[in-house]
Structure formats: C-alpha cells, structure tokens
Amino acid sequence: MREKKIHYKDINVFITCSLCNGYLIDAATIPECLHTFCKTCIAAYLENDEEDNTRCPKCDSVIDHVNPWRVLVFDRTLQSIAYKLVPHLYKEEIERQIAYYKERDLSYPPSLVEKLQEKRDEEEQQIIPANSDLHIYDDQVAICIDTKTKDLQSLPRKFIICSSNATVTHLKKLLAKMIFQDPCQYRKIDIYLDEQILGKDHTMRFISLTKWRHKMPPICLTYGIASD
Ligand SMILES: [Zn+2]
Ligand SMILES: [Zn+2]
Structure with a gap:
C-alpha cells in the first residue's frame, strides 16, 4: 500500500481552537454541535456575561446554558490526537502547568500528577531498536x-x-x-x-x-x- 502524505494545513483545522487560534489544550466539545475548543477558552467565553454567550462561538447553535459545565464533553481522544501530531505541545503544556503551580507554591492537582506519570512511563517504554545489544554478552x-x-x-x-x-x-x-x-x-x-x-x-x-x-x-x- 502506498503511503499517503498528509499536510499539517489539512489537519490543523481539526486540532485548533477557533477562540485562541492555538492547538487544543484540554479539548472540550459542545454536544449540541460537536464543535471543540480549549477548556479554558470555552470556559472564559461562557462565563463572560457581556456578550451573547449562549451560542456556540463557531456555528451559533444554542448551548444548554443552565449548567454549561455539565454539558461540555472533555474529548480525550481528540486531545491525544492533537498531542500525538504536535509532540512539543504536550511537553510545553506540562511545563506551563508545572510553572503555574510552582509560582503559586501550590501542590500539583491529580490530573497533572497523572500526566507526569504517563510521560515517565512512556519514556521508560522506549522501543529498543532490533539491532541493539540486548546485554546477552554481559556477565x-x-x-x-x-x-x-x-x-x-x-x-x-x-x-x-x-x-x-x-x-x-x-x-x-x-x-x-x-x-x-x-x-x-x-x-x-x-x-x-x-x-x-x-x-x-x-x-x-x-x-x-x-x-x-x-x-x-x-x-x-x-x-x-x-x-x-
Ligand atoms: Zn483555545
Ligand atoms: Zn458549534
């Protein structure tokens, strides 16, 4: 099968937040229309009372505004795709969070501890190249x-x-x-x-x-x- 090259410009639209124009961080989806934004971006938008913020910023679908936090869906799959496609994004986000909590002298929340643990596990699981010495000649x-x-x-x-x-x-x-x-x-x-x-x-x-x-x-x- 021939490999098909995919350009970043073709997929960027799926992993970009239209509120901040950056790559998605903590992707949160509006269930009414399935549009996705960063958690903090959509939160700031929904909590801003000055504008008409009862609609999706992208398509104008009406959002159940009684408790938008309960209807937002955290899209782990899309987020992990974004992190896979833009590897430095994950690293930078973790570093940003660490800096945030260190600056304020706060202990890390469980979500960050979990991310750090996952990162460590992944690093430890680096695949060994097939031709490497597997220590069979050691004592x-x-x-x-x-x-x-x-x-x-x-x-x-x-x-x-x-x-x-x-x-x-x-x-x-x-x-x-x-x-x-x-x-x-x-x-x-x-x-x-x-x-x-x-x-x-x-x-x-x-x-x-x-x-x-x-x-x-x-x-x-x-x-x-x-x-x-
Ligand atoms: Zn955003
Ligand atoms: Zn929408």
Whole structure:
C-alpha cells in the first residue's frame, strides 16, 4: 500500500481552537454541535456575561446554558490526537502547568500528577531498536525468585538467568509483566533479599558482590505487593 502524505494545513483545522487560534489544550466539545475548543477558552467565553454567550462561538447553535459545565464533553481522544501530531505541545503544556503551580507554591492537582506519570512511563517504554545489544554478552547472574507472602502468585519458573547489569527495576518489570500482564505496573511490586527491600537502582552485580558475597548462586529473592 502506498503511503499517503498528509499536510499539517489539512489537519490543523481539526486540532485548533477557533477562540485562541492555538492547538487544543484540554479539548472540550459542545454536544449540541460537536464543535471543540480549549477548556479554558470555552470556559472564559461562557462565563463572560457581556456578550451573547449562549451560542456556540463557531456555528451559533444554542448551548444548554443552565449548567454549561455539565454539558461540555472533555474529548480525550481528540486531545491525544492533537498531542500525538504536535509532540512539543504536550511537553510545553506540562511545563506551563508545572510553572503555574510552582509560582503559586501550590501542590500539583491529580490530573497533572497523572500526566507526569504517563510521560515517565512512556519514556521508560522506549522501543529498543532490533539491532541493539540486548546485554546477552554481559556477565550473567542466576536468581531464584518466589513470592514472599502469597499476596502475589508464584511464577511458573522460579529460576532466572539475567545480565549482571540488570537492575531491581528491570526485575520488577519482568515480574509485573508475568503477574499483571503489564510491565508498567512494576511499582506495585517490592523485591526483598531476606527481610530487606532492595533499592530500585541496585544492579544484580552489586547485589551479588555485597549482599550475596559469601554464598553460592543463585541469589535467592522474594517479592510482594509494594507498601507505599
Ligand atoms: Zn483555545
Ligand atoms: Zn458549534
């Protein structure tokens, strides 16, 4: 199939807010006519009593004005398309929000905390190029790992051979993938050696040279639900 080139000028109209002429931020749609604006732009418009603001600024459809906040639909799909098409937009919006809350010495609202978390998860999930060295030539360590308190299931295979450069976080992601079918949920897991929780950045080499120094391999670890 031939790839079709799409020009920004053809799609800009769908991801631009006609009130501020910028790309959509927190896209909010009027259900009567399905026109979409930035949340703050349409809010300012609806709250301005001086003009006739009971109609859509674009097509004049009458908006249910009893409680416009209840009828506005937050369009997550369109917003994520806008962010995908204009990558710097998302970054700038997050930076703008961080600056706003820092300036006023306020704590971040849950929506911003969630965005920061998503951003971090995405960065950590960067796809590895097919020709990259997957650490198969590193020194290997043998690990035996089992559930600690039975709050998480046992693995079908308890023995793992992995690179000595692998960190506790890598191991947690592997466990999350096997237990929750989702490596992103690795923060739910703590890994222990004896009764001690292992730091997330410790490598297997470090653990074998310090905490398992005079013992025979494999390194015996356990895991359980993270206490927060
Ligand atoms: Zn706008
Ligand atoms: Zn409209």
